Amino acid sequence: MDMNWIEIGDLSDIPLRGARCVKTPQGKIAVFRTAENDVFAIEDHCPHKGGPLSQGIVHGRAVTCPLHNWVISLETGKALGADEGAVRTIPVRNEGGKLSIALENLMLAAAE
């Protein structure tokens, strides 16, 4: 499958232990920056009832959903603990602070 890397901005655009979202035609994607400056991207759509994961509290390599406190792994997209469910993870690249994500469609291009 073709991977299309799309620049989305700078690492510094995201607060430490925070997240921003990227709007795409395939839905919103949440991009996270952990305390250790690792970057992850997952669908911004909680497997439970669709809560916006980008609005949750980031801790370790996980985020707690703001609606009902499911904890989602940023690495695997899977719900941790007793809950079951998963969201799609999206490849991210960090090249000297410039962030890109890979989407599976050649037709995409960044605007903004």
Next chain:
Amino acid sequence: MAQKLVIIGAGMASGRMLEHLFEASPGAFDVTLFGSEPRGNYNRIMLSPVLAGEKTYEQIVTHDADWYASHGVTCRFGETVTKIDRKEKVIFTAKGATPYDKLVVATGSAPFIIPIAGKDLPGVRAFRDLDDVDAMVAAAGKPNAKAVVIGGGLLGLEAAAALRLRGMEVVVLHLMGHLMERQLDPAAGYLLQKELESRGIKVHCKAQTTAILGKDRVEAVGLDDGTVYPADIVVMAVGIRPEVRVATDAGLYVERGIVVNDQMVSSDPDILAVGECVEHERICYGLVAPLYDMAKVAAKTLLKQDAAFRPVETATQLKVTGVSLYSAGDFADGEDRQEIVLRDASAGIYKRLVLKENRILGAVLYGETGDGAWFFDMLRKGTDVSDMRETLIFGQAYQGGSPLDPMAAVAALPDDAEICGCNGVCKSKIVGTITEKGLTSLDDVRAHTKASASCGSCTGLVEQLMKLTLGDSYNPAAVTPMCTCTDLGHDDVRRLIKAKGLKTIPAVMQELEWKTSCGCAKCRPALNYYLVCDWPDEYADDYQSRYINERVHANIQKDGTYSVVPRMWGGVTNAKELRAIADVVDKFNVPLVKVTGGQRIDLLGIEKEDLPAVWADLGQAGFVSGQAYAKGLRTVKTCVGSDWCRFGTQDSTGLGIRIEKFMWGSWTPAKLKLAVSGCPRNCAEATCKDIGVICVDSGFEIHFAGAAGLDIKGTDKLGLVGTEDEALEVIVALTQMYREQARYLERIYKWAKRVGHDEIRRQVLDDKERRKAFYDRFVFSQKFAQVDPWSERVSGKDKHEFKPMATVEYAGA
């Protein structure tokens, strides 16, 4: 027939001796137990936490009525033995004579009272038994009460810290140049003094007390340099001497204490002695560990078994929460002795070892006491330390490679390392008993091994051992931890934040040994709140540790849109405000406009990106955030009151608005909702609020601790005050007390239930000085909290929150 055993003194030593006796040979003796105190055996060591209010007397009782009954002990509490007739083998109390076959003297010590004028005035106490504690607690109950503690040793400092925790103004008078001069050198004494002073305890060294002043009871203490300290209570903690009067009168051989041989037998073969009243090989002891050894030996001697008491080294800790100080062994100077000292003033650490011929004689650790058990182990064994002298002071972790984590350090301790100093319990005994008996809780381990059952300062070590032995199946049940990132409960964390002066989330996690790298969604918001509350001027709010609602200052809805609730002070609005709201509704196509339960208007279904623009328009009309999302002040509902209503007694609307304008913006442990009703008809439903006011002709009834959510609960009346000003002050003080003490997410009614409504009433209503102090701290923190978050964001703060980072579209679209 069973022999008659009579015991004088129901203290720690005799209690322990009876346990050994009944365990080995139940029914061998017919026991009569005399005690001057009107109560049975309890854990005297724990009087300090009782004085501090951290424990209750019931929690420190070691033997209760059932225990005595089941072992057939005749209890004669409240009776002092005045005479021993050795020829007839009887003892006497005010109530008459009691014969014995064997007698055990366990009279402990008497506190030393310095012979100065005024020493007998009411209000001058020692710190020895529960009556002393009760007297001190009673004195602390007075508003603005003052205490003077004479003596800056272990006992005096524990008393001072505890009285301070009770809210008293405390001065410590110490004769020597620095505190605890027996254990500490001047620099370390100074570290300790600074720590105590930071808690508000005044320390006066080189203080020669000349008189205790007062007419009917103590009023002040005078020093030879002319200083006079006012005092409602004076605590003498200058030392103890063995209580030997009854033994001396009976003609037993007494030096400083009752002289005994290795079998604990005195100069009379039918009389034994145990405890602090004893002198063995010219040594009198003042700590429980050796006394427990004596108790064991005495029980065996009574049962005609072989046993011998040998002198032991003792170690002790200062039991002041938040201060770690450990000392063991002997510190006297001497030609042939060397010292190794480590100081790290910035970290508040001091360690001192006294060596003789490459063996440790004494160890003092301040600020970091984790290696205490290791040093003490080598001290007792006389380990030759020449190989590790260079690095010895850095502790066990530095011996042989990389630093160990605390668990590994415990794992590395030898099997015979002493874990519980009070009860002389070693590591293998604890581990062995856990496995053998299948123990799973700390209480079980205490019951079976006695480890951590006396002063409790080894609890951490014992728990680590349990963890080591039981693996993950052990989880300490004593307190419910805040979350899985720590073993500490909310109350401990709050206390330690204050005690250690921790001012950032990383500092808390570092110092309190968080188990995760950056916490979780449970502890981070709680810590953020505690720090905002405790250090309003210094702490920089960590937005990434706030729930989304508080981060973007709006309420998230189930579809990810937000709702916006502007403040309407006291539920009052006007045409201009309503028009502005109507315009916003039109401009942003707000799907739903609803009147809330809190007397204001909610605009629902707003996209996150639109929030700043909505706020900007609302701000133009003078609206600020209603904080309907906050763990903080939400609404103050009012009725129309005396301005309009025919029943109204006071201007309830005006008071409600005044309260809301005063208190808006403040963060609280959980949401805080208020209401003011103009008369007892209570149209504003003030009696189910966190705090409510019912106006009456004579003033303002203040209510609190109501609930109308998942639980429903009417409020309790806090009290009646005469003026609006006073009503405001009481409400604010109550809020501040709640802010400072409650656990995060704990509503006022749950907190109040825990603390006790009477206690709250005492602190914010009756004690005017304390009320004012709470009020002042609230006012101070409002300086930093009363910033409208909406206008801040309209002018650009946290812009990133409201915009997508990027928008990706189909190419060419």
